[in-house]
Amino acid sequence: MKISCVAIDDEPLALDLLSKFIQQTTFLELVGKFSNAIEALGYINQHEVNLIFMDIQMPDLSGMELARILDGKKNSSPTRVIFCTAYHQFALEGYKVEALDYLLKPYSYEDFLAAATKAYQYFGRIGTPAQPTSSASQTPAADYIFLKVEYQLVKVVLKDITHVEAYKDYVKVHLKSKNHPLLSLTSMKNMEELLPKDRFMRVHRSFIISLDHIDSIAKNVIHIGNQQIAVGDLYKEQFSEFVSRWTN
């Protein structure tokens, strides 16, 4: 399943580039491109659109207004916005209307892809890896990973990992079979990419948990064994979405 996208920009060349970037991205599907927000709004009201890439400064109806209109009826339409603009001053406004990201013109395909990947994670479309952006994201289908621990690569079975904890420049990988965690020199970001997204989730700046090992959830605290892990503010939305999958 792809994320359906609409591109809006009053400048023809900018719209061209934006559309090209969307088409170039495998997990995005361009369903419409518009040179003004009014026509786009008409389309969005009648079709299912997941994601809008748009400029802010446009005649007649600005991107910010459109975002506000859509934000107002959030319940009926799960449409999210990524702004692409030359105005850095409106980033704060952008976050107020809950834009997923804010691209500053001119932006490269790498910038665009980073924003699109955010959307991809937001919509939680799990399956084939999004795009081979780095070798780390090409998760092997295997049931184990290799971790660098004190000058050697240690094979770790995914099932054995209960959670991963940030520890200065290292990460502590807690295993069910061992009392002491493995200490590996890598970043949380790398770990997040290394671990399959359908089985692991980042819930805090310092924690990635194994979904299989969750014992219980109380409000925003997750219990794994005798460990309690709080869900960070940044990750609440994503986590509550996961929880709602099972509570409905």
Added chain:
Amino acid sequence: MHELFNPGKPYLPNKRWVPGDVFQMLLYVISIGLSTSVALVEKWQKDEALRGELERQRINTELSYLKAQINPHFFFNTLNNIYSLTTLDVSKAQEALLKLSRMMRYVLYENQKDTTLLSKEVKFIEDYLELMKMRLSQKVHLLVKLEEPKEDLIIAPMLFLPFLENCFKHGVSSQQESEISISLEVMGDTVFFEAKNSIFPIPPDSPEALENGIGLVNTQRRLSLLYPEKHRLKLGKDENSGQYGVHLTINLA
């Protein structure tokens, strides 16, 4: 004392010569008065010179504050368009880059000076409009008539830009056709500038709405400081055509 030098003679003081005393008194008064007035005049002249200097400095400060500035987003939007063009038409992209760099040179260096050549200013307007054209949709019709000045006149830099920016700010709609026309003519020492555009409301919370016309007010002030009695500016909505028009005449002699 009298006794000591003239023993035996009685002391008979001379009779006071009153006119002499009066004369001396007058002499005192006149000399004091004269020196005071000379000092006063000197001080007054010094003050006057200082006041003139301060006034000049104040005007210079005000002028440097009023200096026209190009909207920075123009650059970023244009760069984004050029980025897009590189994948479509390389030679057009190259052309646009050259225009942009010429403009940047003008904005960075010429705009620092108090004056520039009219021919450079016209070239700047031309580049600006060419790059702007690249950003417009098919619905906007841009008519440009710029006359190359035959002999070089001296003018303050970026005097016309705020009027141009205004045209694109108010004169573009995504729904309707619109027309923007710009013309510049030179006759002898006099420049005739004219800008006309259709009027559309600006969305209230668009970034441009927040810039609320400071550019125009500044330009008017700048004109009155730089070309007092030598320019004529007429702006407003023309009831017949429904367009907004700017007519500016400056005598550069």
